Amino acid sequence: MGIAERKLRQKEEFRASILEAAWLQVLTDGWQSLSIRKIADAIEYSIPVIYNHFENKEAILLEFTKEGFQKLADVLQLVKVQHKDPAMQLEAMANAYWDFAFDHKEFYQLMFGLGIPACDRVNQVAEMKHMTSIMISGIEEAIAASTHKEAELYLKYHTYFSILHGLVSIQMIEKDGKPAEENRRILQDAVSGFIKSLIA
Amino acid sequence: MGIAERKLRQKEEFRASILEAAWLQVLTDGWQSLSIRKIADAIEYSIPVIYNHFENKEAILLEFTKEGFQKLADVLQLVKVQHKDPAMQLEAMANAYWDFAFDHKEFYQLMFGLGIPACDRVNQVAEMKHMTSIMISGIEEAIAASTHKEAELYLKYHTYFSILHGLVSIQMIEKDGKPAEENRRILQDAVSGFIKSLIA
DNA sequence: TATATTTGCTAACACCGTTAATTAAAATTG
DNA sequence: CAATTTTAATTAACGGTGTTAGCAAATATA
Numbered sequence: 001m002g003i004a005e006r007k008l009r010q011k012e013e014f015r016a017s018i019l020e021a022a023w024l025q026v027l028t029d030g031w032q033s034l035s036i037r038k039i040a041d042a043i044e045y046s047i048p049v050i051y052n053h054f055e056n057k058e059a060i061l062l063e064f065t066k067e068g069f070q071k072l073a074d075v076l077q078l079v080k081v082q083h084k085d086p087a088m089q090l091e092a093m094a095n096a097y098w099d100f101a102f103d104h105k106e107f108y109q110l111m112f113g114l115g116i117p118a119c120d121r122v123n124q125v126a127e128m129k130h131m132t133s134i135m136i137s138g139i140e141e142a143i144a145a146s147t148h149k150e151a152e153l154y155l156k157y158h159t160y161f162s163i164l165h166g167l168v169s170i171q172m173i174e175k176d177g178k179p180a181e182e183n184r185r186i187l188q189d190a191v192s193g194f195i196k197s198l199i200a
Numbered sequence: 201m202g203i204a205e206r207k208l209r210q211k212e213e214f215r216a217s218i219l220e221a222a223w224l225q226v227l228t229d230g231w232q233s234l235s236i237r238k239i240a241d242a243i244e245y246s247i248p249v250i251y252n253h254f255e256n257k258e259a260i261l262l263e264f265t266k267e268g269f270q271k272l273a274d275v276l277q278l279v280k281v282q283h284k285d286p287a288m289q290l291e292a293m294a295n296a297y298w299d300f301a302f303d304h305k306e307f308y309q310l311m312f313g314l315g316i317p318a319c320d321r322v323n324q325v326a327e328m329k330h331m332t333s334i335m336i337s338g339i340e341e342a343i344a345a346s347t348h349k350e351a352e353l354y355l356k357y358h359t360y361f362s363i364l365h366g367l368v369s370i371q372m373i374e375k376d377g378k379p380a381e382e383n384r385r386i387l388q389d390a391v392s393g394f395i396k397s398l399i400a
Numbered sequence: 401t402a403t404a405t406t407t408g409c410t411a412a413c414a415c416c417g418t419t420a421a422t423t424a425a426a427a428t429t430g
Numbered sequence: 431c432a433a434t435t436t437t438a439a440t441t442a443a444c445g446g447t448g449t450t451a452g453c454a455a456a457t458a459t460a
Contacts, residue, residue: 036417046440048419057417062325069327076334086342087395093338094364094391095384101368102378111328114369115315122311122373125262127269134276138293142286158370158383159390164294166366168301169314170358174323178302183358184295190359191294193397194390195287207406236448246409248450257448 015053017043022060031061031110061110068107072100112173135161139198146199156198163190215253217243222260231261231310261310268307272300312373335361339398346399356398363390 021042025034036057040047054060079092101108108114122128139157143149167187171179221242225234236257240247254260279292301308308314339357343349367387371379 035415037415047417048441049439051418052438066325066327069325069331073327073331073334076331080334080338086338086345087399089338090342090360090395090398091388091391093335094360094387097364098368098384098387101372105372108368109372112365112369113315114372115313122265122313125266125269127266127273128311131269131273131276134273134280135293138280138286138289142290145286155386155389158386159367159393160290160294162366162370162386162390163363164297164366165312165370166362166364167359168298168308169312169369170362170365172301172305172309172314184298186355186358186362187294187298188291189355190363190394191291193359193393195290197393197396198290199287235446237446247448248410249408251449252407 011053014049018050018053019060019063023064026064026106026110031064031106032115034061064107065111068104068111071104071107072097072111075100112169132157132161142195142198151198160191160194163194211253214249218250218253219260219263223264226264226306226310231264231306232315234261264307265311268304268311271304271307272297272311275300312369332357332361342395342398351398360391360394363394 021039022034025038036050037047040050075096076093079096080089083089083092136157139160140153143151218239221239222234225238236247236250240250275296276293279296280289283289283292336357339360340353343351
């Protein structure tokens with residue numbers, strides 16, 4: 001009897017339709033404002049049916065997180081095998097990473113827990129500009145004291161800032177508590193490389 | 201008559217007590233679970249009084265965001281003036297930045313919109329490990345092909361990953377839409393510096 | 401003292417995630 | 431086919447969120 005099979009198939013279709021409706025929500029209003037109730041409304045079923053297919057809202061977001069990492073892994077793998085030279089591999093992967101992030105912004109923000117309420121907030125904060133101006137002046141002095149003074153200030157500042165923020169936030173994602181003092185070496189490695197290329 | 205002054209003073213005290221209670225909440229359970237109702241409960245007033253001092257919840261978080269950037273600016277400025285050599289300034293500022301982030305984790309996460317629901321999510325995602333393994337193998341090959349093969353694999357991988365994530369997320373915070381293609385130069389600058397120091 | 405103003409309150413609105421209890425539908429059994 | 435069990439979907443609720451309208455009490459001004 002194919003009844004069991006049909007039921008399984010229908011269940012799978014139902015699950016897919018939930019994800020589809022959810023993803024539409026995410027694309028429209030961002031993953032912050034995804035709600036079970038809106039999904040239920042979109043698929044024209046009552047709220048509790050969703051809990052027959054997903055344990056909770058988090059499980060739905062987890063599904064997208066997995067999908068996002070799979071997609072990212074795929075594009076990285078794809079560009080990686082297109083180059084033989086390891087250095088070019090790393091460069092190509094970096095470009096692919098960048099493209100993925102902005103071509104699938106919602107995926108990326110979900111994968112790395114980027115809330116971006118700070119986005120609205122941060123840009124109207126004079127205190128932030130003040131902080132960055134201190135960084136910028138540091139870069140400026142370093143360029144002035146270096147051998148190639150043609151280095152672009154804002155480019156270098158952005159690089160410096162990004163390295164710092166990236167190191168910190170990756171560290172925060174990976175572990176909960178304070179990172180082992182040993183991990184500071186990652187910081188020092190990255191920063192010393194940056195400084196070397198800036199002044200030498 | 202000092203009545204107006206006293207009122208202003210009291211109003212200021214009230215405002216401060218709201219922020220104090222709110223910050224206690226943030227320290228206890230993270231800024232995600234800060235709620236107006238819990239603040240009202242803590243200061244033993246009814247809910248709407250809070251709206252006499254802050255337009256909405258976002259305004260309270262904005263206050264902390266400002267405070268955080270001010271604090272960060274202060275520590276950066278402090279360590280900056282302790283060094284004459286610009287390179288050492290940049291290095292010291294990087295260390296201070298790192299320390300600030302982990303010594304004031306709640307501030308940092310608020311300032312940069314780090315939701316960290318992904319934190320729980322991400323670590324149980326096999327797909328992420330798969331993606332990172334592709335990155336790691338790229339680094340591995342680059343080290344193998346380089347002149348100093350003693351370079352530490354995981355250190356370099358973390359550096360590479362952090363640079364990429366930092367560049368992307370700073371870019372996402374600063375602007376809403378897709379970044380101008382010109383901004384990709386920041387990526388290329390940072391990555392080429394990293395690769396150079398890795399293989400040369 | 402009477403009026404005007406400010407201050408704080410209760411109660412509600414409109415959402416949210418989640419779940420218990422119940423009815424309607426479907427499949428299985430006799 | 432009829433009775434029974436199993437499954438599916440629903441309604442209604444619980445406890446939570448941010449926010450606001452309307453009202454009473456306390457305070458300041460005239």
